[in-house]
Amino acid sequence: xxxxxxxxxxxxxxxxxxxxxxxxxxxxxxxxxxxxxxxxxxxxxxxxxxxxxxxxxxxxxxxxxxxxxxxxxxxxxxxxxxxxxxxxxxxxxxxxxxxxxxxxxxxxxxxxxxxxxxxxxxxxxxxxxxxxxxxxxxxxxxxxxxxxxxxxxxxxxxxxxxxxxxxxxxxxxxxxxxxxxxxxxxxxxxxxxxxxxxxxxxxxxxxxxxxxxxxxxxxxxxxxxxxxxxxxxxxxxxxxxxxxxxxxx
Ligand SMILES: NC(=O)c1ccc[n+]([C@@H]2O[C@H](COP(=O)([O-])OP(=O)(O)OC[C@H]3O[C@@H](n4cnc5c(N)ncnc54)[C@H](OP(=O)(O)O)[C@@H]3O)[C@@H](O)[C@H]2O)c1
Numbered sequence: 001x002x003x004x005x006x007x008x009x010x011x012x013x014x015x016x017x018x019x020x021x022x023x024x025x026x027x028x029x030x031x032x033x034x035x036x037x038x039x040x041x042x043x044x045x046x047x048x049x050x051x052x053x054x055x056x057x058x059x060x061x062x063x064x065x066x067x068x069x070x071x072x073x074x075x076x077x078x079x080x081x082x083x084x085x086x087x088x089x090x091x092x093x094x095x096x097x098x099x100x101x102x103x104x105x106x107x108x109x110x111x112x113x114x115x116x117x118x119x120x121x122x123x124x125x126x127x128x129x130x131x132x133x134x135x136x137x138x139x140x141x142x143x144x145x146x147x148x149x150x151x152x153x154x155x156x157x158x159x160x161x162x163x164x165x166x167x168x169x170x171x172x173x174x175x176x177x178x179x180x181x182x183x184x185x186x187x188x189x190x191x192x193x194x195x196x197x198x199x200x201x202x203x204x205x206x207x208x209x210x211x212x213x214x215x216x217x218x219x220x221x222x223x224x225x226x227x228x229x230x231x232x233x234x235x236x237x238x239x240x241x242x243x244x245x246x247x248x249x
Contacts, residue, residue, distance in 0.1 A: 013088030017185025021217035165237030181243020210245030
């Protein structure tokens, strides 16, 4: 307990799933935690479930102007950040014939563009010794039919983490990635497929998983905590895979 005492953390996409579990753990460890999301109701219910100390900001990670406003507000209220967990992301299942330019832009804006510009704008607020953590996915290396765009967006993030890690380490800022396998979160109900297809995708994952189950968001949060603290002080530009063995197949 208390590993993050006195630290301030921003978690994008903190109103659900992995981000929410991480917000809860960070608060238990003594951090001041700010979360973002697009849906105000979900942000309110995150606050209700975690407690009054959770700070919520409605902010769309795809929109550079909203990112700039978010960073200004954080500067005004908190001056600086010790931990930046860039976790907001979307996944849609679609064969290439159904991928429109609009969908392409939606996924790349939310998953890649938003991450890049948040790091850029938050940089002046990042403390010496700050930790930046980006959520990638095992689809960034595995072939995954119908998730070509999602996988490509996460591969772009993996690459960005490596280059920015080298660019920023001389300032004391460590940039790393957390790479989850299948984790039981609401993201599966947002794939844009009928319920029976969603169930079939989940059954297929469970059948293939070496550990025989989905991961829990709390199991990712523990590795994010490791990346956020001095416990990982020599980790630079790395990606921790937490996937029950899935990517070994
Ligand atoms: N679950 C998995 O199996 C899995 C595996 C590998 C990687 N991941 C990655 O893990 C991250 C978290 O996913 P999750 O599984 O926890 O999903 P989730 O439960 O759907 O949570 C996604 C979070 O991101 C927010 N979000 C989405 N688009 C946003 C935007 N444009 N601006 C701001 N916030 C946005 C959502 O809130 P709003 O909808 O209200 O905006 C929500 O808080 C994602 O990057 C995902 O790609 C998940």
